[in-house]
Amino acid sequence: MTGALEFRDPDRAGRLVDRLEALVADTGPLRVMHVCGSHEEAIAEFGLRSVLPEGLTVAMGPGCPVCVTDLPEVDEAVALAKAGHTVATYGDMVRVPGTESSLADASAAGANVRTVYSAGEAVDLAEELDREVVFFATGFETTAAPTATVLREGPPSNFSVLSAHKYVPPAMDVVAGHPDTRVDGFLAAGHAATITGTDPFEGVVERHDLPVVVGGFEPLDVLLGLVRLVEDVRDGTATVTNAYPRCVSDAGNPAAQAALWEVFERVPGEWRGIAEVPDATLRIREAYAGYDARRRFDIETPDDDRTTDCICGEIMAGRAGPEDCPLFGEECTPQNPVGACMVSDEGPCRITREYGGRR
Amino acid sequence: MCLGIPGEVLEIDGQEARADFRGAEKWVRIDVVGDDLSVGDYVLNHAGFAIRKIPEEQVERTVELYEQAATGGEPG
Numbered sequence: 001m002t003g004a005l006e007f008r009d010p011d012r013a014g015r016l017v018d019r020l021e022a023l024v025a026d027t028g029p030l031r032v033m034h035v036c037g038s039h040e041e042a043i044a045e046f047g048l049r050s051v052l053p054e055g056l057t058v059a060m061g062p063g064c065p066v067c068v069t070d071l072p073e074v075d076e077a078v079a080l081a082k083a084g085h086t087v088a089t090y091g092d093m094v095r096v097p098g099t100e101s102s103l104a105d106a107s108a109a110g111a112n113v114r115t116v117y118s119a120g121e122a123v124d125l126a127e128e129l130d131r132e133v134v135f136f137a138t139g140f141e142t143t144a145a146p147t148a149t150v151l152r153e154g155p156p157s158n159f160s161v162l163s164a165h166k167y168v169p170p171a172m173d174v175v176a177g178h179p180d181t182r183v184d185g186f187l188a189a190g191h192a193a194t195i196t197g198t199d200p201f202e203g204v205v206e207r208h209d210l211p212v213v214v215g216g217f218e219p220l221d222v223l224l225g226l227v228r229l230v231e232d233v234r235d236g237t238a239t240v241t242n243a244y245p246r247c248v249s250d251a252g253n254p255a256a257q258a259a260l261w262e263v264f265e266r267v268p269g270e271w272r273g274i275a276e277v278p279d280a281t282l283r284i285r286e287a288y289a290g291y292d293a294r295r296r297f298d299i300e301t302p303d304d305d306r307t308t309d310c311i312c313g314e315i316m317a318g319r320a321g322p323e324d325c326p327l328f329g330e331e332c333t334p335q336n337p338v339g340a341c342m343v344s345d346e347g348p349c350r351i352t353r354e355y356g357g358r359r
Numbered sequence: 360m361c362l363g364i365p366g367e368v369l370e371i372d373g374q375e376a377r378a379d380f381r382g383a384e385k386w387v388r389i390d391v392v393g394d395d396l397s398v399g400d401y402v403l404n405h406a407g408f409a410i411r412k413i414p415e416e417q418v419e420r421t422v423e424l425y426e427q428a429a430t431g432g433e434p435g
Contacts, residue, residue, distance in 0.1 A: 006421075006422055007421070012425050012426075012429060015429035015430075016425065016428060016429050018429075019428060019429050019430075019431060022431075090406070117406065117407055118388070118406045118407025118408065119406070119407070119408075120388055120407050120408075121407065139406070142405045142406065142410060143405070143406050145391055145408070145410070146388070146391065146405075146406055146407065146408040149388070149390055149391050149408070191403070191405060191410070194403060194405075194410050194411045195410060220425050221421075223428075224424055224425055224428045227428040227429075228428065243424065245417055245420065245421075245424075246413055246414070246417035246418050246420070246421050247403050247411050247413060253391065253392075253393040253410060253411060254393055255390075255391050255392070255393035256391040256393060256410060259391055
């Protein structure tokens with residue numbers, strides 16, 4: 001197979017940047033938004049913002065799954081851990097602060113919190129342990145489909161799922177519709193689209209008259225996606241373009257979708273700090289209610305009394321940047337995060353702290 | 360959590376495959392990959408699950424896409 005170098009070739013990158021320069025000279029200043037933590041990581045890691053044309057702003061949207069997991073959802077996981085159950089979750093979630101404490105705090109106080117790499121590992125844990133294992137399941141389509149797959153297989157009876165899974169396209173609608181957010185086009189997340197295909201973005205295009213380009217994660221993939229997006233903005237073309245065809249097809253992965261929608265349904269839910277999104281939180285369907293931790297346990301959580309100056313929500317909605325936050329780098333650091341955006345490897349604040357600011 | 364990594368399938372055992380991810384070998388689940396897999400195929404892996412078989416011809420085509428975009432050509 002073609003080596004990674006072909007996706008990172010500096011000569012091609014330079015020519016794509018030249019092409020962007022020429023396009024932006026035509027269009028004038030514009031602001032596009034990506035909706036994926038991995039896009040932000042690629043952009044920051046490879047220093048792409050420093051080579052992009054002055055007039056092209058690439059804003060971060062609600063694409064970090066850890067960051068959009070709502071505070072009460074974290075509180076539920078902490079309450080279950082404190083109640084004596086084993087809580088298994090992805091590594092990023094452990095340090096996300098809840099109202100009173102994080103899972104890491106609960107663990108330090110004696111609760112049983114385990115980091116897993118996959119939904120399958122959480123099931124393995126339930127098979128090994130003679131106690132309740134709750135999988136605190138976070139993330140978008142790419143992690144929700146695996147969670148659905150393990151539930152369909154009939155995991156052991158001491159296994160359950162606390163779902164904080166979310167579905168991306170409706171959140172793009174909310175952000176695009178916000179009066180204070182300027183978005184000229186979306187760079188959509190290639191991996192979520194690997195599951196769903198490009199079809200779900202058609203509605204976003206129609207409702208907001210904006211182009212959507214599905215892009216990959218190698219530096220040249222990101223630049224290619226931006227070139228296609230800026231071309232669409234220049235031409236006034238509001239369509240869905242697939243700039244990541246090696247991983248994404250129009251219809252996506254039907255096997256993964258079948259699992260996803262057999263187990264989950266879309267319900268209204270809060271995306272942390274952003275808004276209640278009408279149909280973008282994934283709840284376990286009645287047929288799998290036996291594995292739903294919210295139905296199995298009586299979960300008592302503290303009252304939500306958010307008083308912090310953290311502006312995570314504004315950042316995730318693309319209305320502010322990390323450096324606009326009064327806590328950034330002062331009270332809030334990767335070692336002592338106040339908001340989820342500073343915890344996750346995909347969090348905008350963490351990435352900005354690690355790789356530097358916009359310019 | 361959302362890091363998708365391509366890997367080459369080295370061995371298949373039921374619903375799992377051992378794959379080489381740029382030097383690191385790992386077993387991944389292949390029950391939602393949605394395609395028949397053989398040793399030598401490339402898969403996109405996500406949180407322990409292969410979610411897409413990556414067609415070889417599409418990888419070659421990617422390089423063409425870069426070239427077209429760089430030269431201002433229309434996507435083919």
